[in-house]
Amino acid sequence: MLRVGAHTSIAGGVHNAVDEQLEYDGNCGQIFSHSPQVWQDPDIDPDNAAQFRDNSADADVGPWVIHSSYLVNLCTPKDDLREKSIDSMQAELDAADRLGIEYVNVHLGAHTGAGVDQGLSNAASALDELDVPDGVTILIESDAGSGTKLGGQFDHLATVRERTEQEIEFCLDTAHAFAAGYDLSTPEGVDDTLAEFDDVVGLDDLACVHLNDSKHECGTNKDEHAHVGDGLIGEDGMDAFVNHEAIRDVPLVLETPTEDGRGFAWNVEKVKELRDGD
Template identity: 70%
Template sequence: MRIGAHVSVAGGVDNAVTRQLDVGGNCGQIFTHSPQVWQEPNIDEEKASTFREGTANDLDGPWVIHASYLVNLATPKPDLREKSIESMQQEVDAAEQLGVEYVNVHLGAHTGAGVEAGLDNAASALDELDVPDGVTVLVESDAGSGTKLGGDFAELAAVLERSDQDLGVCLDTAHAFAAGYDLSSRAAVETAMEAFADTVGLDALACVHLNDSKHEHGTHKDEHAHLGEGEIGDEGIEAIVTHEALRDLPFVLETPTEDGRSYAWNVDRARTLRAE
């Protein structure tokens, strides 16, 4: 099972490998810098080399770089669009430097421009990127609150269809659940995956953000819970990690640190549910 967590790069990107091993992970996700600011990754090549070597020697992979929270591909605002494209270009270049396979990004919000215009904006912004060989941009499913796009699988499919880039999809289980796709039982997971297959296509699915949800499905509230202890629950998480279309994908945790438990507990829980 490829399972890991979103870990910190504090003190140098090479520290992410040790932190991943510390929580029992064998793949994972990082930010290259604080996701709350516009900032270049500026990765030291020596630390990048150590990161690459540590990954090759100690992990199964892959790694995913998560784009800045400030990036809004769907925006109608020219200045924000320009900053978003520039930030994404820096992330895909950093991915090439680190030997990271995926860069994950939310489509963002159309902020009143309308769904179709927002989808066009997102696709055309992605087309502005010079994505290095060996790097794939993944668009992430969203909880769909407000004017944010990506909650409906059809919106993910539309961007993949409209973009000239060879894009993939990251399915966030808590986001999909919040957006209205029930994942709380084996039958519900099967129905949701059939919808994904029919709308997006399973070939596009490259990664799963494995998170439980603190809120009921369809609420559009994005708040993650420990695996099996949220509204998705043990049955739903077990169905996800054992589903034929998902089981061989990398699972990345973004679960909370609370109640004396963090990533290590959730990595163990995922493996336990997989084995049951």
């Protein structure tokens, strides 16, 4: 069964995210537990949390993902930022536990001069500081790889998994992978990229896909999302990706823009049109 949905708001209470997802005709999704631009702990009302769990179960919407704050930097060599990042991640994990959410998604962050190897070790040791609740899994998201940001290369993801004691899994962002140099614009490119991911990381540990087209060329390291099929990955690439046997059972979460009179509902419908046999 195709699982596709969008990043949704928790305005007015986290339980409202389920109704919003259903408005998009989605059946899985992602939320921020608070504004991603500030250091802030989730403030989730217990009654709203119970309603979120019940509504998700009743409507068969899931899995859900919490996306961590944009300020989190697991790779940082700076002690104060490291501690804030660990504390923020712990709060997200605890919120996921209260909400019955399976995944907390995070970018590795930037090494800011410490070097790639040290940055990856910093991320692994930061993950080791976390107390991950039963039933919750940390997802490391692939990155576009600009500047000193890590996670743009698949071997970065594999290295962190090798160095951490946590049982982590992964989220592949199609726009990020494309920006990082993995060409998803053709069926052959999709085959090659997923084969490389399987060889380096392992498709068995791919728990989620952020399905986004790209406004910029492959390998530019520029992260700007486009409507599905309307960017430089294009319809041929997106068609090949959503129908690829390797990801047919992986939830697809949209982070596409709201512009040109189109939003998440349009993109969810587009994915369903592209998908064969669902």
